[in-house]
Amino acid sequence: MDALASVLEQVPDNPMMPEWIGIQSRGMKQWITMQMAQNLGVCANMHFCFPRQMIDKILTSFMPPKDQQNQQNQQALQVQYEGLNENLLFWSIMKLINENRSQQSLSSIENYIKEDETGKKFYQLCMKIAKVFDDYQVYRSHMLIDWQQHQSHETLKDPVAQWQAELWTKIVSEDPQNHLAFKARNFLEKFSLTNINTDNLPSRMSFFGISALPELFLQVFEKMSEIMDINLFLLTPSNQFFFDIKSERQMGRLALKEEIGIDPEHLYYEMTNPLLSSLGTAGKGFHSCLEAFNYHEPFDDLFQDPINGSGKSNTMLMQLQSDILNLILRKAGHEDAPVTIAASDTSVCIHACHSPMREAQVLKDLLLNEFEKDPELAPHDIIVMMPDIEAYAPFIESVFFLETFLPFSISDRRKRSESESLDAFLKILALRNARLDKKQVLDLLLSESIAGKFNIMTDEIYYIEKMAEDAKILWGRDGDHRETLGLPAFEENTWQFGLQRLFMGMAMPENHGALVQDILPCQFFEGLDLEVLGKFAAFCHTLFLCLEILAGKKTIEKWCEALKKISIIFMDRNFKNGEDLVFLSQTIDELEGNAQKAGFKDLVSFEVINSHIEHKLDQNISQGNFLAGNITFCNIMPMRSIPFKIVVLMGMDEKAFPRQAFTPGFNLIKKHPKPFDKSERDEDRYLFLETLLSARSKLIITYTGMSIQDNSKIPCAGVVSELADTMDQSFVFQQGYAYHLFHPLHPFNEAYFNQTDSFFSFSNDNCHIARALSLIRSEEGRIQKRIFVPRSAEKGSAEKESKENLPGIILDELIRFFKNPVQEYMKEGLNIKKPDVEDQTHDREIFSISGLDQFTLGSFLVEQKTGSCRETQFYPIIKAMGCLPFGEKGRFEYEKMKSIASPLIDAARTIVSKKQLPPISLEINIDGLIVSANFTDVREDGMYSLSFGKLNSARLLSGWIRHLFLNICAPPEYPKETILIGRDPKGKKPVVTCSFPALESFALKYFKELIQIYDKGRKHPFYFFCETSWLFAQALLKEKFEPGPSELDLSEPDPSELNPFEHEKDLIFRAMNRAKAGWYGGYYQTGEKENRYVSLCIENNDPFESVDKLISSGFVQNSLTVYKPLLENLKIT
Template sequence: MENHKINSVQEIVPGLSIIHSNHLEDLRKVAAGWIKAHPLKVLETEQFIVQSNGMAQWLKLALADDDGCGISAGLEVHLPGRYVWTAYRSVLGNDSIPVDSPYDRDRLVWRFFRLLPLLSEEEAFLPLNRFLEHDEDQRKQYQLACHLADLYDQYQVYRADWLEDWSKGKDRLKTGRGEPVELPLEHKWQAQLWRRLKNDIPTQFQEIGRADLHQRFLRQIAQMDHRPDTLPPRVMVFGISSLPQQVLETLHAVSRLCQVLLFVHNPCRHFWADIIEDRDLLRIEHARHRSKDSMPDPLDPELLHQHANPLLAAWGKQGRDYIGLLYGYDEPDTYQQQFAQIDLFDDFIAPGTNGSLLQQVQQAILDLVPLPGEKEDKQQVTEDDLSISFQLAHSRQREVEILQDQLLHCFETIEGLNPRDVIVMTPDIEAYAPHIEAVFGNLAFHDSRFIPFTIADKPGRESVPLLKALEKLLHLPDSRMAVSDLMDLLEVPAFRNRFGVKEADLPKLHQWIKGAGISWGLNPDQRTGFGLPPGLEQNTWEFGLKRMLLGYAVGKAQEWNGIEPYDEVGGLEAALIGPLAAVIEQMESLWKILSRPGSPEQWCLRIRSLAKNCFLPEESRDRLIFNRLDEVLDNWLDACSQAELDRELTLAVVRDFFLGMIIQSSISQRFLAGMVNFGTLMPMRAIPFKVVCLLGMNDKEFPRSHPPLDFDLMAQKGLYRPGDRSRREDDRYLFLEALLSAREKFYISYVGRDVRDNSPRMPSVMVGQLRDYISAGWSLENCGDDDNEKNTLIDQLTCIHPLQPFGSAYFLKTQPRLFTYAHEWRSSLEVKESGIIEDSLEKTLFDEILNLGSLIRFVKNPVKYFFNQRLSIYFDQIRVVSQDQEPFVLDALAPFGLGNQLLEAGLSADPAQMQNAVLKEAERLTRTGELPMAGFGLLAAQQLSEPVMLMLKHHQALLSKWPLKCDPMEISIPLDPERSLVTALDDWLDRLYQTDSPDALPRFGRWEFYPKSILDKKGNVLRIYCLIPLWIRHVSGCAQGINLASFLVAPDGIASLDPLEPAKAMEILMTLIEQFWTGLTRPLAVTARTGIAYVDALMTKDAQTAKSKALKTYEGDGFQSKGELGYDPYLQRAFPDFDALWQARDNSFERLCQTLYKPLVNAVRKEA
């Protein structure tokens, strides 16, 4: 740009130059051009002061560009506080001023920590002592020390005059107008604590706090005629939105000897300091920028809205204070001849154009334009202008999904837009990072919808597994050390490497851990810390390891010293026991060491030992963490030594401090990496981008709430000063910066609808202000002035999205602004709302033979069998029995699992020894950890044994009729090729017994066991569906020609199935097999429990009553029973209600019930 040419100057002239612009890119050009035109001497370095790493990166990239200096080298970038301390040392002498001040926040924490217990006897500090009551683990003491260190650190920067008075014994404050006021009685302890703190610091360092050094620095530099070599010749302050008075005084003083250039982002070309509250505190005697011609002087606050821009007035307080403070040091006459222009205010709207809505809003702020007084004065916006848009979602996940679609649309419609031109900011990136990874990271690189992205400010523990493992280990004394805790550690590569465990070994280890009965607790001693009585070893790691080692030594053998061997450990894989034992041994050692308090020196040794013994880093990222770990410990030890802290610290204090430091230092700072940038809204993160997106602009979440401490005197009424930091004011100015930094599109997203009831939810108050401002100042082109049309523009800019990404509105194209690039969801519209799958698949042969197991699974649940076998879909909620909890009570499936083990033990014993065998098996189960401990185990064993003993009694009764046990018989039944895709049903029939008497009994008997009640009070079979496996095998045996009676043995009795004629059995079997092949082409509209209930009711009731019975069985009664549908996700997908089941396939339900289940019901009810 021509007006940015810089007049060449041959030397580095000291002085303070302040350059204002509403475009950061223009300021950047001036800075790069100035450096290029006025290079420093060889080996001298350029000094930059910025407010964020993102701004530093943006500057470096510009300097390295061909349009800049062509290279970015010889630069030092400082944050304001660090530069000021460096300046103090340069002027006052590096020898007399240490690198780190004892008044630094990190040093003050540990000095306060040591001092606080010493104040307990002094009445003046009673408010502090009350807070420290009941502080068993020193955490209250540490937290209070941190708060006090933060507070006095802020006082040193923003209220140095208070501290100076307190040091002199004057317990008073000064207002923003310089008026002294008495320090309130309830806060007098703050002045006393400051004096106590200073007296505690060694004499030679008492006067080197920033409050003291600042005045010494100002006096010393005022007497200097030449720049010391340690003070850099030039410093550039770039793009900072706020600086304390103390820093500005330092820069102004340095400018006597050095060249200081401040590049200020100013949103308005006019003087605007008097449009915001507390304007009288600035005491601006002269300002470089003129007031707007139409602005009255003085300005009546009541008429403010008629002359000022509402957005600038509402959000600009922080920038107003900063620019107002700068006016006190600005002398443009001394430097403006060195520049072609010092006020680089360029219009947002190009000459001869109307500009977009975004540009018009930005221009109104630049020109300090108030809202129009009349409707006809509103500016016009075209219908296709979406340069500012509001996207309403139902959740954070939906916000990110919508953003992805909107960005893809932007890349298609905005010419020249690249991923690096987009920034997405949110108040809390930690809350959004998982959703961003899930949505943007879910697409393959070769997918046309893939958008490269990077997440800055992501907490280290979320992206670095080693940090999560380190945190878990430091919580070991408070941890139950459950199975999941150890498996989480073994998922971390650096932890596995230390113990020689490979990732491929984890499934086997997990299998052994589960089989050995381990739940939680390293050993009985650790468990006592959780209130358990001593000696409870069962289900601990020590218990499981003993079982594994004994099992490896003796295999499947008898118990030894009360230890039941776990015999699965063997072969070459047994070598894994060594690393597992080493891990547990290390955990036990750490548990003992970390449980004891220690001095800072001891804690440094312990943490370094922990890191060395538990981790072997191989990745560069992990090695960097280890380097940072050493650095943090060294700095901490130095701080504790300087604070003379020699008392013992608890793990809670050390852990809070150490993890906070190590995690903060590992936060990802990847920014401007050539991708879409995701990050946290922070000062000067609002670098110019073509597209600026804000997520999470929700009410009560932005501006972020950060209430001051109750004893923060700076926050007291009447004590505010220009330049004071406020999180809420910071956020307001951040929002203004974000709005002004967008060049093509400003995108705002928030959760505007409740995910449960779709009720409206309010956005951030700032979003509401922006919407109101647009409504009041703009209208749609060619839109009438009717009051009913007043929200038309806002409606045009606002898009309310469906609850789900597969909402039909995205695909019906009735609303052009609703669209999605997720074409995978389109298929969801092709499924009828009922959920019924109408189409059939072709019959396909999966196996060469058909066995009884497949047929049983089909008859028990035809719908599930179709989804599993034909579609390879498994909806079952995998039953995860948490290994982190030892068993206390038996679950619903225990009779089928543990109970079956007791039953098998009884069946294997001689009749006289059955009861004893069951009891011994129960004792064995207790030793394996499968039954609860102590009295709970005895009760559980009794609950399992009672039904088993009843079933064994019924078993004995059946044996009296069929005493001879037979070998399994082969079932090989030829099948009709017209009705089956295979030629034979092949399987084996076991559990057969034979009679030895020539009476009328069938020759063979066969029975199975069911551990729950199956009969009603009258002795009739109540749970007919439990007989399905027995029935299928019974029919197959009879079809084979076996004279077979079958029985289902339950604790409350026996259900029997009489022999069938082979021809009849063969017809039943062929009908089932025919339906089996049909059931592989589509889900059959029938279920076992409902179908059997329907058929059973039809035998004694009318059709309507039977249908009502089926309805209740399927859907439940709405109270105690959820019905068959409530427990089966396959039915929920295929037939979501009884009407869908009843009406499917031309009401095939009745026919299928008769076909599949009526023969079984007839057989049970003894009907012909």
């Protein structure tokens, strides 16, 4: 950078002419601008461009002798030249193949695309051909000229080359001189000082940080050096001649190739630094290519040895960089012996994690640690690079925004990813050939550009989703749309079906239970819902109109009109998305312009135009956030070797890096390689070497090194393995290989907080969870004496548990607690909320009635047939609800459900015939806790509960708790018996009746025990699982088991009495085996162990592994405490 500044300080002949700086990435432009401003005080009038752009401008300024009189037409020539780029090649290729498909020379292409109905395969093939031809212009210019002039060329012996030569000849037939290959060769052969217009060219050009240039470009720049200064400022890893060095593997292959069988060290190649010899292939090729040109080095040695000039104690990183600079091979028994490394040296570290999310979490803690150790470290001193920023961006955003915020910016994302408007536009196009699933369509409303167009507020989206759910909209615009997909044209569950139900419900709210012209009105609510429905309907109508616009085949001009119309009628333009929509419009205009320049007028399908627009929006990379003053997250790109104090490489997995580039089989560059050809794999490996050299203080590497399913090891990228191997042989570690760490699966693992391992964490939330889980796992619930402290600036003692005051609860809260006490403890006690798993079946047509829908419909039948609609035919009504499968299957499911409901309907009619008592609200104070409940289902002979569902353990326990409360609180004139009616869980009877008798004084005793459990279970995990405990208690009490007093002892147990069931283990073992069906589950049910909160709580400490674990966990005592009184008072008929 100092050398570049010294060159730019020299005033050029024309000081008003901008300085031309050649770069390889836009990020380098920002860095150079900031550095030049710091060095010179100001940075202005700088023109940054890529090498290909410089070549284009030079060749445009070149005029062969016969064209010198046309200087006034320079601008027209430039416009003409700009046509032969990859985009114009693509449209020209599509046009020419369409026109000449019948020719024998293109038969191989015709065979590939003959069954391509949509034209998408043809489009993709033309894109590949255009990319390959564009590479030919740079790397095989002689070959293209020979093809064009119908001269023999060595590649024409290959049949694959013959159709390419034919196609290329047709492409350039109208203007044979208007392509890069011809203009460059013409320039090199006829260049002189008199036939180039320098009016628009600077007096010097500088290239900064270019990793590699094609040989053709170097030849052009060498010619230009005759009339101006061409300055190349290159990052060279070594100050010695390293262009012909070989790695140990390469020399081994040479030895085998020559069949000489000697040690590679005895070959004439010198054994040098293994990292440079292995990773530096791309750099060696470029620098050896430069040696063929005349150049001079005006500056003295610009190399700086990080060890000799640092003035600091040497670190692993500095030693590695110095060894690369001086071509040193460190190895035991060699001249340069391994270096002893201090135990505190973490300048190079590799971290293996279980997932990208864990990589981001580990990295955040590492960076927080660096900020704590170095107060002068600033966010802009850190860069984090990865092979694919798109794969990691969501995890980075979620982790770095949480808890301790670190300022960061993400660069190199696709335009589509950074713009919700562009992403929404592509989602609209994607719906053209889609099923129009409910989620697909409603997700469009998450875009502010679309929701704003219809004045839909964020809080109104919930109402729209609720409307779609209530109207049973699943997929399909209407029956006709389904027919186009090759399916029956039934209307149920379509958007038209749902909207008709919603509007009918608005017009006739009193008829939501009866058919109106074969439409069942949705139950509707007045007020805001009416306005929201109007917006919802306008959204759906406009969307379906847009999809109609996208139908059929059109010319490119018509397609561009259609795309612009959709962006206007469906997307709101505002100050947030104005630039994005302008970019979209420019992309569409560019598409139309390129097709017009190529003379392409054929009709194309929607699939082709959609693929092209998607390709363009994915192809444009946004770099506006690079070096924005924060921690920079970006892709690993050429010449990202800008010096930073801390350099991080994320996602360095074996399959992710070096990145794999798809090469078509017809690519002649790969089939017939030559020196100085580009190699994506070698370039990525050289990027890793440049990254290693750019780190000033620390290099951190993370990768997914363990499987999240089974913890098996996953290899890291080959370049990381080579670095680790070099470190192993170059250094002596006093306490083992501490630079390579394998992290636990969870961020709340106790290893991060016990201050004894190499791991640490700054997260207070994870520390709180680790402390709670340690308490859970401790024997008999005792608190183990471990110190858990988050590694942060606030290093206080662990939080003291606050005793929560419980002023009052409703009875339903108590019932919900006993359905899963462990889950309630994790959610309410520890504040651990795990998101519900989305039901993915809601957007699919109904093939069978789910358990929930069966319960809903069955309850509807029981309610209606018990009331005033006893003789009504309900099949048309339920069909109009959209809850039945299509056709005869739906009729069959209805009859099946009707037969199940019939016995319950008879029972319900019996209940309805009894006199109902007035509703009553009751409450009671139990040890300072006020419990309240409302009862509306009490009749003259007892409290009734009729359910279409099965009378399983959850319903029985709920009825039992309500029964106890009623017996305690109800007035004397109220009956105290409870009757539960429902389906038999064993399926032996159509209906079963369970009842609990009046309990008088015992009810208060039992209820107090439940309240004590509730109070305890909110502070500590209470091992009671509704179904498993039910099966266990039933089995154990059938064995005439006598557990002794049922009093619940909440005090700390005496160590001498830890196992009160020591003499009953055989009975407990048999009961445990019967209860395993509820714990582990089976084919038809999920075990309670699989509950997300339960599995997190018990983790690897399964209480059902042995009888001793079952007893010590408290499960035996807890199950009997809750269920023994219930079973003793339960009567089943």
